[in-house]
Amino acid sequence: MEAAAGGGGWDLNSLVAVLTQGEAQLRQLCECMAARSPAEQEKQLVLRAQSCFQTAICMAKAADSDLFQAAAAAAAAAAAASPRSNSGCSANSERALKEQQRKEMCKKRKTLRKWTSRVRVLGSSNGHDDGFNWRKYGKKDILGAKYPRAYFRCTFRNAAGCPAMKQVQRSDDDPFAIDVTYRGDHTCLQSKRPQPGAGAPPALSSEPAEQKQQLLHSLQTSLKVETEGFSSDDQNHNCFSFSSTPASGGVSPPFVSPTTTPESSSFWLSSDFGDLFSAVTPANDYSSYTDFILDSAGFAAASLFDASAFFHDSEI
DNA sequence: TGCATTTGACCATA
DNA sequence: TATGGTCAAATGCA
Structure with missing residues (x-):
């Protein structure tokens, strides 16, 4: 696809090629460094630089869309x-x-790809967070529905051309359930995980590891996701996955045990977690702290949340 | 002051 | 023409 990026004499394919080359060279550097057992700080710097390259490549590809x-x-x-x-x-x-x-x-x-999730938030009805940054752009009363429908688009729509949108509507029959309809995949590769010491609440960051394990166990037993519109061969994608690299695909974490049927699965966020998170986070920002907790407990960095990995090929 | 949300108006579609 | 979806000015908040 030839996408002229303005009249500057270059196109996005060239940009992607340059970035890819840079990333490859960085990988070579990484291999060279591995041979001389580098310091942890050096390794982290290279990994971050690699991550930046990957993000830039994805953004360039997104802009090409x-x-x-x-x-x-x-x-x-x-x-x-x-x-x-x-x-x-x-x-x-x-x-x-x-x-x-x-x-x-x-x-x-x-x-745009479209799929629906039903999310139950027990003990708290103040919304739903899926790890992405959304900006609300509208609200509409829907005929025959008790509750209005809220419209969200990706915060990075302008910055990264991310086409992802979602509609959130409270279920008529179940006041604790919200139906979330997603449209389009994220191309912005958002990273929401709060950096330890940079916004993470002290109450959590200083918790003993044992307590974190208990939180994880509680999360494991109380989290349930409900989705609709998935084909039966997509069960692998009916769970959240946290990957450390954007292209690595979904790796199901051990704490998620979705109760899936071929066509639906569901999330349950217990009131315990609702209360816990609402006590330490801004409203609707739970997932940042699940990421944080998981990371603190030794899981791989959960810096990226790729919706396409979770809800794959489920057009309605 | 900048950013997010609200809300009325506008537009496309069935 | 009714309804759903989006825009954009107004408003609120940190």
Whole structure:
């Protein structure tokens, strides 16, 4: 796919190629370092640099996707519609651009992957967090539904062109259940895990390891995810997975034991955890701290949460 | 002051 | 034409 990134004489494929080359060289450096048993700090630096490269590659690839193309096409269309200077017709071209983007959005909405999850939050009804940063952009009363539907899009939609969106609606029949409909996969590779000592609550960071194990055990027994719209051969993806590298795919952590049926599974967040997290975190920010707890207890870094790894190929 | 949320209006679709 | 989905100005909050 040839995606001109403006009139600068380069395209995104070239950018991806350069970044990939950089990452490969970094990997070589890593191998060289391994031969002379480097210090832990050096290893961490290389790993972080590698992670940066991988993120940049993914972002470049994301920018190469439809949204970017749509924006470029819209800009081109607007420019073609107003051949005179931008200064004279900026309002018109801006309107044309928005009109074009809206049409592209409507087209894209039909093609975006879509899947639904039902999440139960016992003892707390203040929302749902799935590890991503979402920005609310609308709320709508739905005919026949007791509760309004909230609309969210990925916080990094503008920054990284991430097309992911979700709709959240409280279930009519079960006030503790919320139905979450996702559209599109994240391309932004968000990292939400709070850094120890940089925002992590002292109460948790100073907990004894035994207590953390108990928390994990409690989490294991009280977490249940309910999803809909999965094909029967996708059971492997019906659970949360935390991976240390974005491309490594889902590795099911030992604490998740989803009670899946071919078509549905469900999450339950117990009131214990709701209370615990609400006591130490901003509202709706539980997952950051599950990540933190897991990491503290010795699990692999849970810095990335790839929805496509969890809810795979489940178009409705 | 910057960012997130709210909310009324607008638009596309069935 | 009713309804769902999105936009963007207004508002609130840290």
